[in-house]
Amino acid sequence: MKIKFDTIEYLNKLKKNNSYFHTFINKKSLAVGVIFLKPGENDTQEPHDSDEIYYILDGNGFLQINDKSYRIKKEEIYFVAKDVPHHFYGNTKNLSVLYFFGGSDS
DSSP: OOOOOOHHHHHHHHTTTTOEEEEEEEOOOOEEEEEOOTTTOOOOOOOSSSEEEEEEEEOOEEEETTOOOOOOTTTEEEETTTOOOOOEESSSSSEEEEEEEOOOOO
């Protein structure tokens, strides 16, 4: 079982890829991954089946949760409950985010 993970490696792969997210741990009780959004790139995620934590690694913009928008910045943490609509938008710099699901990413 893999124990150590390099988020910079995964973010660099996303910068060259068509996808903007990558889940690198996906277990029944936990999923972890990274998001990389270029300025103007759309976050198309749908509500998830489990609670989620976002840790902002770098960048700026907003996180809309239900009908409320939060201005995000580096090193902040956000909680999004399961089944709640949410998405990132409005970033003028590259946005890098680490995410944790309280269940699998399915």
